[in-house]
Amino acid sequence: MSTMKLPSDQDASGRSFGDDEIAALTDAIASGTLTATKGVQTRTMEAALAEMLGVEHVIACASGSAAVHVAVAALDPEPGDEIITTSITDMGALSPILFQGAIPVFADVDPATMNVTAATIAARITPRTRGIIVTHLFGNPCQMDDILALGAERGIPIIEDSAQSYLATSNGRITGTMGAIGCFSTQQGKHMTSGEGGFVVTRDAALARRMRVFVNKAWPYGEPNPDHEFLALNYRITELQSAVINAQLPKLAANVATRIANAERLTAQLSEVPGIGTPVVAPHDVHCYWRYCLRVDGDVVPGGPGALAAELKFYDIAAAPRYINKPAFRCKVFADQVTFGQSHWPFTLATPEALDYSAERFPGTFAGLEQALVLPWNERYTAEHVDYLATSIIEAVEKLTAVPVASA
Numbered sequence: 001m002s003t004m005k006l007p008s009d010q011d012a013s014g015r016s017f018g019d020d021e022i023a024a025l026t027d028a029i030a031s032g033t034l035t036a037t038k039g040v041q042t043r044t045m046e047a048a049l050a051e052m053l054g055v056e057h058v059i060a061c062a063s064g065s066a067a068v069h070v071a072v073a074a075l076d077p078e079p080g081d082e083i084i085t086t087s088i089t090d091m092g093a094l095s096p097i098l099f100q101g102a103i104p105v106f107a108d109v110d111p112a113t114m115n116v117t118a119a120t121i122a123a124r125i126t127p128r129t130r131g132i133i134v135t136h137l138f139g140n141p142c143q144m145d146d147i148l149a150l151g152a153e154r155g156i157p158i159i160e161d162s163a164q165s166y167l168a169t170s171n172g173r174i175t176g177t178m179g180a181i182g183c184f185s186t187q188q189g190k191h192m193t194s195g196e197g198g199f200v201v202t203r204d205a206a207l208a209r210r211m212r213v214f215v216n217k218a219w220p221y222g223e224p225n226p227d228h229e230f231l232a233l234n235y236r237i238t239e240l241q242s243a244v245i246n247a248q249l250p251k252l253a254a255n256v257a258t259r260i261a262n263a264e265r266l267t268a269q270l271s272e273v274p275g276i277g278t279p280v281v282a283p284h285d286v287h288c289y290w291r292y293c294l295r296v297d298g299d300v301v302p303g304g305p306g307a308l309a310a311e312l313k314f315y316d317i318a319a320a321p322r323y324i325n326k327p328a329f330r331c332k333v334f335a336d337q338v339t340f341g342q343s344h345w346p347f348t349l350a351t352p353e354a355l356d357y358s359a360e361r362f363p364g365t366f367a368g369l370e371q372a373l374v375l376p377w378n379e380r381y382t383a384e385h386v387d388y389l390a391t392s393i394i395e396a397v398e399k400l401t402a403v404p405v406a407s408a
Helices: 019-031 041-053 064-075 095-099 118-122 144-154 205-215 239-270 304-315 363-371 383-401
Strands: 057-061 082-086 103-107 129-135 158-161 181-185 198-202 292-296 372-375
Touching (some): 057 064, 064 198, 064 205, 363 372
Parallel strands (some): 082 103, 129 158
């Protein structure tokens, strides 16, 4: 079979840019005002996002990492307070916790979805728990009813990391809008992009004010007698980024729908392939497929995800085994406590249990990573691209197993 070049979200082939983005950028530049504190693009974007998501408050910021930092800062943890998070996530969702002087406490995950659950979170709650961050990995919603009930019972606010889950839903509710705060990213590879950028959402007016002030170096623009109220950073987005997002927003729903339809097409073709598991989605949820993650059974497919990824290179398919090489807690910043100089702060404030990264505490994490194979995905895929992916995976599995696979 001849190879096919798949669209990539790292260039124009997999992105939905066009004349609308150019026109929006032209308007922003023609205005002569590129700072969000005085321009119109950011205000327009925030209002449009609030309407789309059905929330009262949207605050734009510089990146998805900044969004998580803004959210954690809004909870105002004391040094040494604990924020429960997932063991499978990007460092950009973890370093903000440390920068606020809090301790990331890692919860295990469901190996099938690699999402945290109410049970894995509950196992990590202590009297020092100040907040919980849940990540809807790959666009597959966490089981939010149980998690929200746990948070309400214990009086602990829930932050949703929705960087990968635009317009995904759980029981009809959009991810990012169910907890106290939702965090989003518009980085290059997300469902919509301005290269870098992000925003936070909330229904709580007090949290919204604190987050907006935090983004602006703790300076409350427009309020009487302003002052720098607390320690904070300049996390503002630019009018150029906001202009691009304003042009991307009207395309978002259709782009997500395309991702979902194509994922369903691929699932149908791979559902009977021995040793290959397709995404597990709860019946009441809608997965929005930032990426499409397979589960590869190494007992059936020799060499597991790594061997299958190697075979797929022949078809020019850049599949990523394991998603991340190791659990987040095994990165040097945690394993060696590399933070501020030689101080190891704020780890010096942590309890021994909070820093217990023993493998036996994370069976779901290691099992999930061991079987994960992440396929590239974007809204520019066609049925032909999806069929090529399916055929390539089936042929690669046949090579590894030496067993023909019946067509779905």
